[in-house]
Amino acid sequence: MQPTSHSPAPPTSPGDILTAYTVPDGGRTCTMNNHDLPAGTLAFVDGDGWVICAQCAAHCTSCTDLACDHPRYAYAGYPSIDVFYDERPERRTSGEVGYGVHWHAVGPWPLWRVSYIRATGEVYAVEQHAKCRVQVLGIVAPDPVEDRHTDSYYATLDQIFTGWAEPDISGHDLAWIRQRLAAAAEG
Helix, strand or coil: CCCCCCCCCCCCCHHHEEEEEECCCCCEECCCCCCEECCCCEEEECCCCCEEEHHHHHHHHHCCCCCCCCCCCEECEECCHHHHHHHCHHHHHCCEEECCCCEECCCCCCEEEEEEECCCCEEEEEECCCCCCEEEEEECCCCCHHHCCCCCCCHHHHHHCCCCCCHHHHCCEHHHHHHHHHHHHHC
16 A cells, blocks of 8 residues: 555564664764764664654654655554563553543554653553553653652643543544654654
8 A cells, every 4th residue: 555645654674663762871863863862861763773863753753745755664562561561671660641541543442541651751552452552652751850740740741732631632543642742842
């Protein structure tokens, strides 16, 4: 099936899959825009080992312009919540905040739960079904601790997702979450 101007081109190889990555000591440089990424920055790495900043990842996973000359990426998916948590142990022990349990991807079923993991900055959806598949939807750096009122309130994410609980605004469609994350990353 040929991609249209309304949907991003699908990834074509394992190198086109982005996995969440925390920049190690010494820092790195984003392969796409050559911006310096200091140690501790939340970013992504593709299957070929290229480090991609969150802003470039958001663009390369959501761009619908077929004339745009950048790689087409997809965020990593996982067959179960256990596999997702086991890949990075800090996911299991981190504080999380939920953004509802009635999201859908294609059609009304299955339903998905959307959550945010503070330690990794990942916004993810987990299928509310026996399989419990996981999709990483994007990444948002956590608010500084001194800017938060509690461990479960994230002003930045709440601003990005303004209206998430209102079906007439979000439609409870995971595409709405992806669009909001991409728009926030591109600034």
